[in-house]
Amino acid sequence: MQKVAYLGLPGSYSHIAGKNYFSGKAEFISCETFEDIFNAIDKGEATLGVLPLENSLSGSIYQSYDLLMDKSLKIIGEVVLKIRHCLYAKGSGKIKRCFSHPEVFKQCRNYFKKNPHIEQIFVGDTSRAALMLSKSGTNNDSAIGAISLGDLYGVKLIERDIQDNPNNYTRFVIVGKKMNKTGTKVSLVFSIEHKPGSLFKTLEPYSRLGLNLMKIESRPLFGKPWEYIFCVDFVLNGQKDNLDTMLSEMKEHVNFITVLGLYEKGRIYDDSG
């Protein structure tokens, strides 16, 4: 059985994404930080990791990209999870306080506009919020997190889908020590000289080879105005030959280029409980 490192405690969104990807057939190891996931794999405590890479409402997670660039792990898989925030309570008292991550509160603004008397208590992640509610919450406390938290922490589901925007998805990648030999999706990072037309020249092979760009993002380096980093995802059109051809053509225009991984495009999971 694979040992898979993930962020947070049982029931965190990372944990749910991992369970979906591995169809539950893995041993999951809780990590406190992104770096801990990489360390767990380095030390052999885990063979793979689940890493959030971007969210449809808050964008790319640079910390994950930085770790993928700095450390030697590669993306070997992908899974997208629809994020559905649920409200839990300890008892049946009037809710006066709520525990969750600040980003979650931002995504549930309408609920708190309708319930302005509820005080928001910021916690590091949603699984910890449920644990806090379960362990030290009162009859007037609540927490927000995924649908699975109710059973895991013995807290009572009060309301489902309290997020404002239904288009809330997080894209997770599965990371491991070895690059896959096959796959249809490629993630890479490169830097180019910052002069007119240089990005255009670098992208030209994609167009000519008929590769479909799924993501392109320049990364601000305000301190270094003449250097730019780009994160790109694309889908190969047929053979892996395309990738080699494209990389060798891109190398003529870039300062550096790193393939973050070769993998199969991931499914979208929607755990509505």
Add this chain to the structure above:
Amino acid sequence: MQKVAYLGLPGSYSHIAGKNYFSGKAEFISCETFEDIFNAIDKGEATLGVLPLENSLSGSIYQSYDLLMDKSLKIIGEVVLKIRHCLYAKGSGKIKRCFSHPEVFKQCRNYFKKNPHIEQIFVGDTSRAALMLSKSGTNNDSAIGAISLGDLYGVKLIERDIQDNPNNYTRFVIVGKKMNKTGTKVSLVFSIEHKPGSLFKTLEPYSRLGLNLMKIESRPLFGKPWEYIFCVDFVLNGQKDNLDTMLSEMKEHVNFITVLGLYEKGRIYDDSG
């Protein structure tokens, strides 16, 4: 004197960015949320607003982009602020707790690794953290925020620059009701059909007209896999004619296109106190 709406309380990074941009010559109006800034201008309580748009460590702030797309305000200026986190205390007791925004704690991980006994208390923003320290903090409490907070809230500077990464910059834009008639930098948002080569065709005029792309970012719309939104910044090469030519050429390839603003490239400010 212009009335300028900003996020947070006096001494927030948005406030400092605004003070630098207007050289202190404006009346600043504190707002609690991004939306409140837009509402303040709508209602005429402010004429302009300061809006954070991206950070070098955490990326684009989609909420700001969404508001710029949904509401009618335009970008009329830009200012970049180097973010320097300082530690403040109430008295001279041993620090046992620290108040700040969760993102700030993430950016000061090394400090907390060296001081693992300090408990992190999450607060909505750095100016509120300083206020909390000042109003209800004990001799063992501390807060993290900008260099100006010490004087504003009567708290004692303990240590400067406790952030891990010195390359920490936030780019703010100044928003107002009317589009500028002149400017050298342009921000726009467009969507294209998701098929191979479509982005390339859309970008071709940039290359031909010698316009320098400063930013390009595709936005994930996981629920709508065949539609893509792009956020682009570029610098005009000479006349405004370039912009009109380019927009009319782009219109042939896009589903929609919105100019978010025309403005002068902003200065980078570094308040080291």
